[in-house]
Amino acid sequence: MTTVSSAEHTRRDFLYIATGAVGAVGAAAALVPLIAQMNPDASTVAAGAPIEVDLAPIAEGQIVKVFWRSKPIFISHRSKKEIEEAQKVNVGTLPDPEPDSARVKQGHDPWLVVIGICTHLGCIPLAHQGEYNGFFCPCHGSAYDTSGRIRKGPAPKNLPLPPYQFVSDTKIRIG
Numbered sequence: 001m002t003t004v005s006s007a008e009h010t011r012r013d014f015l016y017i018a019t020g021a022v023g024a025v026g027a028a029a030a031l032v033p034l035i036a037q038m039n040p041d042a043s044t045v046a047a048g049a050p051i052e053v054d055l056a057p058i059a060e061g062q063i064v065k066v067f068w069r070s071k072p073i074f075i076s077h078r079s080k081k082e083i084e085e086a087q088k089v090n091v092g093t094l095p096d097p098e099p100d101s102a103r104v105k106q107g108h109d110p111w112l113v114v115i116g117i118c119t120h121l122g123c124i125p126l127a128h129q130g131e132y133n134g135f136f137c138p139c140h141g142s143a144y145d146t147s148g149r150i151r152k153g154p155a156p157k158n159l160p161l162p163p164y165q166f167v168s169d170t171k172i173r174i175g
């Protein structure tokens with residue numbers, strides 16, 4: 001890095017390139033960053049111990065993935081638009097009818113916590129993908145909405161909800 005600071009134009013080029021690189025990495029990381037879990041050791045967690053997740057670092061619009069009982073758990077900090085999209089759906093038209101209010105904890109509408117395993121044949125869906133901008137399973141094309149409900153494709157059920165609770169406004173315990 002120090003070698004490029006000698007020529008201003010080179011420095012500018014470098015900064016431009018560096019910014020682009022950080023942007024790309026940042027976007028990928030923002031999509032599904034893996035949160036390090038500092039509580040119980042790996043074998044205890046694998047055996048099924050509850051885990052606590054600090055929500056404070058998760059920005060609005062971001063989805064992170066953690067593991068609980070070896071299962072991927074998606075934690076989505078939904079934007080106002082994503083919440084509205086989830087709430088305005090006519091529940092009767094859904095393959096697995098569930099109101100958004102049954103998918104989140106009361107008073108915590110921004111937070112969707114789901115088990116990230118497709119209910120068709122068990123692939124791990126991609127976050128912020130697909131026709132409904134929720135989750136998309138590329139294995140056979142199942143599209144879930146911002147509430148994790150199946151909207152299109154062969155999956156028969158909504159993404160399951162893990163047992164969890166808020167232990168504070170910014171922390172949940174899963175399990």
Ligand code: FES
Nearest residue numbers: 118120121137140
């Ligand atoms: S496993 Fe997800 S669509 Fe088949």
